[in-house]
Amino acid sequence: MSGERQLEEYWSYLLKKVIFIIVITVAVVILFLYSLSLGYMNMTIPETFQYVINHFMGVTYESGTREWFCDHLIFNRNMPEATFAIIAGASLAVAGVAMQSVMNNPLADAYTTGISSGACLGVSMAIVLGLNILDTGVGSRMGIISNAFIFSIIPMVMILVVSRKLDQSPTSLILAGTAISFFFNSLTMVVLLSATDESLAAVYSWQIGHIGGTTWESIPYTAVVSAIGIVVIYLLAKKLNIMSSGENSAKALGLDIETLRTFCLLMMSLMVASVIAFAGIIGFVGLVCPHIVRTIIDADNRFVIPASAILGSIMLLGGMVISELLATPTLSVPLGVVLSFIGAPIFLILIIRRNSNVW
Amino acid sequence: MSGKDKMYTMDGYLAIRKRNIIVLVVLGFVCVIAAYLSMGFNDNHMSISDITTVIINHINNVPFETPRQQLEDTLVFSNFIPRAIGCMTIGAILAMGGAIMQSIIKNPLADPFTTGLSSGALVGVSLTIIFGVGFGLSYHFDLMLMAFVFSMLPCAVIIFFTFFKKATSNIIILIGIAISYIFSAASTMILFMGTTMSYEKIYRWSLGSIAWLDSDSWMILIPSTIVMLIIFIFMSKLVNIASVDDKFATSLGVNSPKTRMICLFIVSVFTSITVSYAGTIGFVGLIIPNVARRIVSSDTKILLPFSAILGGLFLLFSDCIARSVRLGGISVGIITALIGGPVMLYILIKMKKNCWR
Numbered sequence: 001m002s003g004e005r006q007l008e009e010y011w012s013y014l015l016k017k018v019i020f021i022i023v024i025t026v027a028v029v030i031l032f033l034y035s036l037s038l039g040y041m042n043m044t045i046p047e048t049f050q051y052v053i054n055h056f057m058g059v060t061y062e063s064g065t066r067e068w069f070c071d072h073l074i075f076n077r078n079m080p081e082a083t084f085a086i087i088a089g090a091s092l093a094v095a096g097v098a099m100q101s102v103m104n105n106p107l108a109d110a111y112t113t114g115i116s117s118g119a120c121l122g123v124s125m126a127i128v129l130g131l132n133i134l135d136t137g138v139g140s141r142m143g144i145i146s147n148a149f150i151f152s153i154i155p156m157v158m159i160l161v162v163s164r165k166l167d168q169s170p171t172s173l174i175l176a177g178t179a180i181s182f183f184f185n186s187l188t189m190v191v192l193l194s195a196t197d198e199s200l201a202a203v204y205s206w207q208i209g210h211i212g213g214t215t216w217e218s219i220p221y222t223a224v225v226s227a228i229g230i231v232v233i234y235l236l237a238k239k240l241n242i243m244s245s246g247e248n249s250a251k252a253l254g255l256d257i258e259t260l261r262t263f264c265l266l267m268m269s270l271m272v273a274s275v276i277a278f279a280g281i282i283g284f285v286g287l288v289c290p291h292i293v294r295t296i297i298d299a300d301n302r303f304v305i306p307a308s309a310i311l312g313s314i315m316l317l318g319g320m321v322i323s324e325l326l327a328t329p330t331l332s333v334p335l336g337v338v339l340s341f342i343g344a345p346i347f348l349i350l351i352i353r354r355n356s357n358v359w
Numbered sequence: 360m361s362g363k364d365k366m367y368t369m370d371g372y373l374a375i376r377k378r379n380i381i382v383l384v385v386l387g388f389v390c391v392i393a394a395y396l397s398m399g400f401n402d403n404h405m406s407i408s409d410i411t412t413v414i415i416n417h418i419n420n421v422p423f424e425t426p427r428q429q430l431e432d433t434l435v436f437s438n439f440i441p442r443a444i445g446c447m448t449i450g451a452i453l454a455m456g457g458a459i460m461q462s463i464i465k466n467p468l469a470d471p472f473t474t475g476l477s478s479g480a481l482v483g484v485s486l487t488i489i490f491g492v493g494f495g496l497s498y499h500f501d502l503m504l505m506a507f508v509f510s511m512l513p514c515a516v517i518i519f520f521t522f523f524k525k526a527t528s529n530i531i532i533l534i535g536i537a538i539s540y541i542f543s544a545a546s547t548m549i550l551f552m553g554t555t556m557s558y559e560k561i562y563r564w565s566l567g568s569i570a571w572l573d574s575d576s577w578m579i580l581i582p583s584t585i586v587m588l589i590i591f592i593f594m595s596k597l598v599n600i601a602s603v604d605d606k607f608a609t610s611l612g613v614n615s616p617k618t619r620m621i622c623l624f625i626v627s628v629f630t631s632i633t634v635s636y637a638g639t640i641g642f643v644g645l646i647i648p649n650v651a652r653r654i655v656s657s658d659t660k661i662l663l664p665f666s667a668i669l670g671g672l673f674l675l676f677s678d679c680i681a682r683s684v685r686l687g688g689i690s691v692g693i694i695t696a697l698i699g700g701p702v703m704l705y706i707l708i709k710m711k712k713n714c715w716r
Contacts, residue, residue, distance in 0.1 A: 107533075158704075165708045171529045175468065176707050178536055182641070183700025186693045189566075193693075194684045204562045208547075333551050340544035348537040351530060352520075 017303040020296060024310045028086065031317045035082045038324050041070050048074065076215075084214040084222065085320050086313040088275040089285055091226035093312025095268035096286025097305055098233045101240040102261045103163070104247070105170040107350060109286035110272040113173070114155040114180030116283070119269070119276040120206060121188045122151025128195045141221050141277070148273035155180045156265050171351070185281075208336025209282035211320055218278045225274035229267050230309055236264065237301040244299065283336065284343020285312050291350060315342065379661050382654075386668045390675070394443040397675045400682045403434060410435055437574035445572045446678050446691075447671035448580035449633045450643055454670025455587055456626040457644020458651070458662055462602040463619045464521065466528035467706050470644030471630040474535035475513035477641070478542035480627075480634035481564060483509030485549040499579075499635065506631035513538050514627050522616055543639075567640030567692030569678055576636055587629045588667060591622075595659035598622060602657070640692045642699025643670050649706060 037048040051070055061068035096109035103113075110116045126147040158180055159173070166172040185207055192203040233240075239260055242250050250257055275282065289311040293304050319338045326333045399407040413435045416428075423429040457470035464474070471477050483505035486492045493501030516538055520531055543565055550564065563571070591598065600608045601615040601622070608615040633640070647670045648662065655661045677694040 162704065162708065167710075169527075169529065171527075171533045172707060172710075174533060175529060175536075176704055179700045179703035179707065181700075182696045182703070186696040186700070189693045190684060190689065190697065193689045200559050200562045200566075200690070333548060337544045337547045337551075340540050341548070344537055344540035344544065347540070348534065351533050351537060 017297045017300075017307070021303070021307050021310065024307065024314060028310055028313050028317065031314060031321065032082050032086065035085075035317055035321050035324075036074050036078045038321065039073050039078060041066070041073050043070055043074075080214050080216045080219060081211050081320065082317060084219055084278070085211055085316040087219065087223050087226050088211070088279055088282065089289075089312035089314070089316030090309035091222070091229060091271045091275050091312075092282060092285040092316070093289040093308040094230045094233055094305055095271045096312075097290045097301065097308050098236075098240065098264045098268045099286070100290060101244045101301060102264045103173065104244060105173055106291065107170050107174045107287065107347075108177070110152075110268065111181070111281065111283040112287060112347075113159045113177035114184060115152050115159070115269055116272055116276055116281045117181040117184035117188070117207075118155035119148040119152035119273045120281050121184050121191070122148040122273070123277050123280075124188045124192050124203075124206065125151065128192055141218055144277040145221055145225065145274050148277045149270050152269040152273050152276075153266070155184060156269050160262075160265070205334055205336075206280035208334050209280045209339065211279050211316075211335055212332065214278060222274045222278060226271055229271035229274075230305070232267055233264065234302075234305050236260070237305055240264070240301045241299075244301075281336070282316065282339065284339050284347065285315050287350075288343045288346045289315055291346065315339070318342075376661075379655055379665075383661075383664055383668065386665070386672070390447060390668050390672050393672055393675050394447055397443050397446070397679050398435070398439040400679045401434075401439065402682075402686055402688070403431075405431065405434070410439065441572045441574050441576055442569055442678070443675070444577040445569045445580060445636065446674045448577070448584045449569065449637055449640065450647075450670035450672070450674030451584045451667035452580075452587060452629045452633050452670075453640065453643040454647035454651075454666040454673070455591060455644075455663055456630050457670075458648035458659070458666040459591060459598060459622050459626055460644070461648055462598050462657070462659060463622050464517070464528055464531060465602060466532055467649055467710065468529070468532045468645060468703060469535075470642070470648075471626060472539070472639060472641035472643075473532050473645060474517055475538035475542060476510045476627055476630050477634055477639035478539035478546070479513040480506035480510040480631045481546045481639050482542050482549065483507070483631070484564070484635050484638075485546040489549050489552055499573075502635040503632055506635045507628055509542075510627040510631050510634075513542070514623050518620060518623065521619070563690060564638040566690035567638040567695075568681075568690040569637050569640075569674075570688055570690075572636060579632065580636065583629055583632050584667065587625070588664060590625060591663050592660060594618070594622070595663065598659040599657075602659075638690075638692070640674070640695055642695045642702070643674055645706075646695075646699055646702045647673055649702070 033045055033049060033052075036052065037043040037045050043051070047070075051067075051074055055071060055075060061071055092110070099108045099110065099113070100106055110119075123144055126144045155177075159177060162176045163173050166176060188207065189200075189203055192206075193200065239255060242253055242255050243257065243260065247257060272286075290304060290308045293307045293311055297303055297307060316335075316339075319335050319342065323333045323335045323338045326338070396407060398410050399405075405413075409431070413428075413431050417432055417436065423432065453471060456476075460469040460471065460474060461467055484502055486509075487498075487502050487505045492505060494504050495501075496504065513535065517531060517535065520534055547565060550560075597613060597618045600611055600613045601618040605615050648666045651662055651666045651669055655665050674691065674695070677698070678691045681691040681694045682688040
């Protein structure tokens with residue numbers, strides 16, 4: 001009898017999570033269609049939908065007509081950007097989940113621990129100085145990603161080393177991460193500003209994230225790396241669950257903590273690097289999304305990982321839509337600013353909540 | 360303050376005080392010389408001796424013979440000298456602000472930048488620049504006043520969490536950093552709304568730069584530095600007491616929370632003045648007082664002038680680097696962050712081993 005009831009409870013427990021995931025998936029699709037309709041052609045959503053279907057049906061338009069322009073806008077500008085936002089958001093959010101679980105710190109993510117800033121330095125080295133560690137030709141996309149990855153390892157190792165020397169509180173680690181990211185950000189600026197005629201503005205836009213101008217060519221690289229990363233981390237979900245129950249009990253259950261931690265951090269660095277190589281530092285996605293998901297469907301990583309991935313897509317896509325809507329003809333509001341507006345208050349709430357938990 | 364053991368402690372105390380005063384005088388001298396030499400770092404190929412000639416000619420009222428001389432005179436008096444003075448005074452104000460905040464929040468990482476005061480002030484400055492929001496005073500006083508009003512927001516948050524939530528000091532710093540994320544996003548947004556501003560100008564404010572100081576900025580900056588120093592020298596005993604345990608302070612008949620609020624208020628005022636001139640320059644207030652504490656002591660009375668001079672020297676030094684990185688220079692805030700990040704990390708690691716006094 002009680003076994004049946006438990007099973008029932010378990011099913012309702014699963015159902016809630018599955019429903020949540022379905023709801024946010026639908027939200028992504030709607031947001032995706034809406035983001036396609038944006039831009040100077042003033043399309044409505046059904047109209048956009050029609051264009052998308054027509055495109056895949058193989059309908060072509062005469063060059064120069066309104067239809068042709070709409071088609072061009074959707075498939076060469078809006079769709080690559082939106083697709084990239086979906087992939088990048090998912091990747092960053094999953095990287096955040098992994099980092100929070102292995103560091104056992106709800107405030108940790110690539111942005112707050114400085115890993116993104118290190119990757120950004122790698123990107124700037126690759127782009128500006130043509131200094132690729134894996135020599136695959138100057139400015140080649142794989143070269144940029146590998147450079148970003150290699151440079152993101154520096155802050156990662158710093159965080160691992162420092163985390164042993166700090167006290168156990170999560171805030172100290174994040175303060176250290178902030179210090180590291182300040183250092184790498186200014187290093188990036190010095191490198192870019194001293195080596196090129198690049199304006200301060202162009203450099204800054206790398207440091208606060210930008211998706212505008214993404215083309216289809218750069219998407220496969222990010223997509224492949226992100227997909228591998230998300231799948232691998234999803235396969236590790238059960239181990240991550242054990243990990244977040246605390247180091248001692250994880251050890252007692254026979255988990256090789258150090259290897260798992262290093263592996264996950266490397267994996268997430270790679271994922272983050274593949275995003276940053278094209279979009280610059282995008283903050284707060286990896287911090288905020290897993291947290292929202294956990295408050296709604298609890299901390300089971302088997303569900304937190306896919307749900308965070310989808311929510312990450314929503315956040316990045318939404319941020320992109322908002323920044324597009326706010327843009328004036330002369331100036332566009334950077335995506336990073338919009339994300340800070342959404343992310344920083346939630347970050348603040350997280351810190352304060354932790355504080356009240358401690359007391 | 361009683362006379363017991365006076366003979367014994369008096370000698371030691373006087374010796375230390377004498378040493379400190381000598382060090383201060385020497386450092387002050389070094390600072391002035393450094394400021395003078397710093398003018399040699401410029402994009403106009405003017406050496407120190409050229410500048411000296413220009414200044415001497417200016418003092419002696421020698422009439423200009425060539426347009427070149429006219430230009431050089433303008434350059435020196437409306438750019439080089441205000442900039443050197445700006446570095447010294449802004450550095451001094453920020454460093455003093457840091458020293459005071461570290462004492463009252465009891466955390467070596469506190470400074471006007473990490474607690475979000477500067478970013479708050481920058482929101483006020485942006486509002487005035489873009490929308491002309493103000494109090495109907497002259498443009499620059501409007502800037503300062505708005506900066507001050509908006510720096511009160513993070514100030515209130517800090518006070519709230521220190522007094523009512525009894526947050527640990529590291530959490531306060533992290534809250535400050537989160538607030539500064541929000542405020543810098545807000546000011547970037549505001550600055551973006553004004554279409555007259557270029558991107559370059561917008562980021563110059565948020566990174567902090569001394570390159571565009573007005574030629575008469577020293578008329579505000581020098582008095583503010585002196586006033587700030589004097590106020591806090593007078594309050595030094597209260598600040599010292601506020602930096603120890605509150606119960607102990609109460610037993611000495613001192614209302615530490617009140618001292619803290621007053622100090623935060625004063626620091627906000629002067630931070631706002633620097634922000635209205637140079638944007639948010641980070642880490643000066645973080646690095647310098649920590650260095651100064653190692654050299655002199657944590658006694659506010661000596662720490663403060665010492666931090667002020669070191670802060671001025673540090674900002675001069677950073678600005679010289681910022682000027683020589685490339686033609687036209689880069690924002691000095693980049694250089695201070697480059698030095699400040701590792702120092703912050705070092706302090707964090709040290710904090711665990713040796714509880715901060």
